[in-house]
Amino acid sequence: ASGAPDARGGGPQAAGNQAGQMPAARAVDDPMGALMRGMAQLQSAMTESIASRSKDEIVKPGQAELPKLPDLCSNSAIDVGDWLHGLQNHMGDLSSNSGMWWKEVLACLSRYYEAYLSASHVGKLSLRSADYESDFLKDTRWLRLDKRAASMILACIPEAVKSDILAARLAGTLPMLARIVVLYRPGSVAERQQILQALESPTAARSSTEAVNELRKWSRWMARALDMGLQPPDPSVLIKGLDCMTKSVLNDHSDVAFRISMLRYNLEVDTRPTIKGAQDLQQALLSELEQVAFRTRSGGSAAATASVKAPQPAGGGDGSPRKQKPPCKFYLTEKGESREMLDLWKYIAPTDYVSYEARWRQPDCQIQGECTQGTRATTGGNSYYRASHSSATIGWCNGTCHLYGLVEYLNGIYNLNPAGRTLVAKFLGRGVAALDLIYEIECEKLRELRSATKANAKSLWMWATDKPWAQHLETFVREGGRVHQLQAMNAMGSPFLGWSELDKSLASESIDLGDKAGWIYLRALPGSRQRRKRLMSMPWVVHLFSGPGHAVDPLFRELDDGRVLVQIDINRSKSEDLGMIAGVYRCLLWGAATGRIDGFFGSPPVKPELVQKMMWLVTVAKAARAEHGGHPVFAMFEGEKVMKLRRDADVERWKAVVGSWEKFVEATCLEEIGESIVTNLAFDGAPPAATERGSSRWTFEFKEALVQAVRLWGREPEALQVAKWVKKLDIKDGDFMESLSDKELAMWRAH
Structure with missing residues (x-):
């Protein structure tokens, strides 16, 4: 009877199993036990974190090549700043935590350099970079990382700087960087004069690319002056320096000059110059000239070049083929187009035809309706007329191009032959644009004359x-x-x-x-x-x-x-x-x-x-x-x-x-x-x-x-005053000057 199964499907064994499972369920639901297990896990995690901090930083295998530090020169103060900025990515990738280490190195370096600039000449001799090293950098976990970074820095600096560091027996990243910064940025009177000279009288740029480079240098010199606590020059002097730097380039690009003039009016740099206005003007010039420099670089390769062929020998025969020189692409750029208009009106003296034959090229493409008999195109982009002559020489018209010649060019006729012949000339270029250029020059001369007349009237x-x-x-x-x-x-x-x-x-x-x-x-x-x-x-x-x-x-x-x-x-x-x-x-x-x-x-x-x-x-x-x-x-x-x-x-x-x-x-x-x-x-x-x-x-x-x-x-x-003087001229001889007051006498002399 005792072994009979239970009516609800459970025997004694089943009842025992149910009794054993109930305490386990209660243990899982126990909140105190869950809290104790969580505290144990947290304690183990903290222990592992503390243990990992005491371990040395694991440096990645391999050694990357750092950017080369330029040699000492006139631009060393800004070169070392660019070099330090370029090290940031390399140093931040040496280990998992090297970014924090490098940031602390730069902070300690900044504190050391500020103390160096404010110290006296004797005090600078006793300054040591180790005194400005923080406790974070002194931690032993960074020893291997510091040695790796120091070896990489030693490999990318010039030989003269490396010799100085080795002679001073410097070891470690911070001491090496401190010595490099002192060498490249001494903070002396000479460097201050150099900074002011670079801001007041920058180098005049001759092309858009040079202007972009000089403008970038100018901004770095300004940042260097502010870092040293140096008072920048007067804003008007800064703006004058920027004008001198970019004057030649802006004269060649009137559209950019117009936009810059509008910006100058909005910034009020000519009426109320400020440091902020000078910096904004520099940024605007840099933005505009970067576009010009890009067009100049890509203009020669993007433009299509005209195909030319070498002149065939007149006597026939099998001449060995010669390698053709690549066609000149200068006149396909913006400067070449402006130069072409000026070269259009230049004439050369009488010369030997044979001596220039090898330099002439005959056009491949013919323009319908134009007579090409006896014409040659020079490599300078000009076309000249070759008259039929029995000898090997050709007679050239000489002299300068006058205004009447330009007017005749519009009708396609030139009376330039000394023998009185009328030459029909077809030129490549922009003749009308040349006339416009001459018109602008004449108008400018007229304005200068009027200005001089007004200045004389004003002095009166x-x-x-x-x-x-x-x-x-x-x-x-x-x-x-x-x-x-x-x-x-x-x-x-x-x-x-x-x-x-x-x-x-x-x-x-x-x-x-x-x-x-x-x-x-x-x-x-x-x-x-x-x-x-x-x-x-x-x-x-x-x-x-x-x-x-x-x-x-x-x-x-x-x-x-x-x-x-x-x-x-x-x-x-x-x-x-x-x-x-x-x-x-x-x-x-x-x-x-x-x-x-x-x-x-x-x-x-x-x-x-x-x-x-x-x-x-x-x-x-x-x-x-x-x-x-x-x-x-x-x-x-x-x-x-x-x-x-x-x-x-x-x-x-x-x-x-x-x-x-x-x-x-x-x-x-x-x-x-x-x-x-x-x-x-x-x-x-x-x-x-x-x-x-x-x-x-x-x-x-x-x-x-x-x-x-x-x-x-x-x-x-001055008409009324002159009329007054004329009336006084009617006074008796010798009394004219005496009849004038001191002010009238000064005005008479000015007139």
């Missing part, structure tokens, strides 16, 4: 720069601000010394001469954004107190051609009030100080403060043109009431104007014409009446005469 209207007030004024138009304006007004001999402190304060507003500040100032003038852009890029003619009405007078439209006519009057807009602080007057003062204003004219109201501001604007504008260059500034004051008041010293409000008027007129070279006009414009005869009785508006005749006088000023700015 400059005041004596040795006066203190004029010197302060010149400083103001260079630097801006308000202090220099007040100094110019308060200096001895200043025409404005008699003004009250309030008048001086109102006339001298603080301004920044930069373009960004000027763009903000221009917002005071009513008008669109397009008009403000014109004001930024074109000269102005300012019509003060122009009266109501927004439209430009039809007679004055000529003054708005090529320039911007700026009309100012409070009756046009409340924003054009000259008495408003930080308003339209500040905008006009900025335009005058930056040399943008060609001239002023207007009829001021009977308010002395407005007359004073107009006087100061004229003075600043003339000083700016004298300082920055450009055509002299014209000015015209008109107003019968104003002229009467400025002659009357009894009116209290006008005493400041009366006291300063004569000196102002003398300093700015103005003349009184009639009873109501003070100007430096030369009218054709006596000026017509400015206004009619009972009206303040200018007459049609006066406006027409004013426009004609401004037109004459553009051609002859």
Whole structure:
């Protein structure tokens, strides 16, 4: 009975098996046991990690070849920097953890070199690189890795440097690198001078490839200067060095020069140079010239070359074949195309035909409709005419290529034969482009002539720069601000010394001469954004107190051609009030100080403060043109009431104007014409009446005469002064020079 099977399918053995499995299930689900097993695994992992750290670093088998360190030369300071950067990948691949080791080596090397630069001459002798070695590098696990790296470095350095290291008994990567850096970057006065010389006067590049290399060197010299803590040269000097470096290359590539000019305007490197602007300009030049260098390298191989064949012997026979020289590919490159236009018009002297026969090649391809009898093409790319002659010589036309010859070339006819024969010449090249080039050269000469004429005219209207007030004024138009304006007004001999402190304060507003500040100032003038852009890029003619009405007078439209006519009057807009602080007057003062204003004219109201501001604007504008260059500034004051008041010293409000008027007129070279006009414009005869009785508006005749006088000023700015001198010539003999003041005498000599 006891051995009978259980009704549910289990006997005594089955029951025993179930009883044995239940404790095991409970053991698996025990959380305390799982925690203990996890702690044991973590402890074993930490033990293995600590044991692995104490082991030596396993260096990979084999020895890679490191980049060669260049010999000591003038560029050693930047060569060693490039070399250290090139070692990074090789050193990081010596073992699994060699990257961390190499980074720590460079950090210790940097600390050592900084201490070396700041140490005295005696202190440098006692410096040891081992003193700057960190505990991380001193760990014994890096010994084998350090020896492998040191042996690789010793194999890639020049023999002279290796001899120095071996003589000093240096061992280890850090001591070797420290000695190499000291040799290549001594940090001495000579190296500092070399860095400054490389930044200020870099080598002028003759090709785009040379320019790319020099620009890359320039950036590395700049980085070297910053690493040494050396103060870089002034940004304007840096930009001048970049210009000298790339001038020749940019002249050969006008499209690149145009893009660089646009970038220079956006970066404001010519008006407000900065170190950041110089670096941005260098990057832009490098980017553009890299493309040019790539085109130059690939231009010769990508272009198809014309096939040529050697001339056949005239007498027949079996001549042994000669190996042909490869055809010249120079004229397929960009430089060759420009050179071809210049070589097109060169002629050689009479010479022997036989001596040049071997150098001539006959074209393979014939152009339909052209006569090729008696023509030869030289290796220089030029085609010359060979006349039929009984002897072995050929007569050549000699002489230079004149402008009429180029014009005749457009019709395909040349009268170049000394015998009077008409030669039909067909040339390869761009004849029309050559004419355009000559046209540009002639235009440039014309511009130079006009510039020289303007410079002579400008010297006539400059005041004596040795006066203190004029010197302060010149400083103001260079630097801006308000202090220099007040100094110019308060200096001895200043025409404005008699003004009250309030008048001086109102006339001298603080301004920044930069373009960004000027763009903000221009917002005071009513008008669109397009008009403000014109004001930024074109000269102005300012019509003060122009009266109501927004439209430009039809007679004055000529003054708005090529320039911007700026009309100012409070009756046009409340924003054009000259008495408003930080308003339209500040905008006009900025335009005058930056040399943008060609001239002023207007009829001021009977308010002395407005007359004073107009006087100061004229003075600043003339000083700016004298300082920055450009055509002299014209000015015209008109107003019968104003002229009467400025002659009357009894009116209290006008005493400041009366006291300063004569000196102002003398300093700015103005003349009184009639009873109501003070100007430096030369009218054709006596000026017509400015206004009619009972009206303040200018007459049609006066406006027409004013426009004609401004037109004459553009051609002859000294016409009025010369006419004044001519009148004084009528004085008795010997009294002409005595009749001139000191200023007029200086102007006469300049003229």
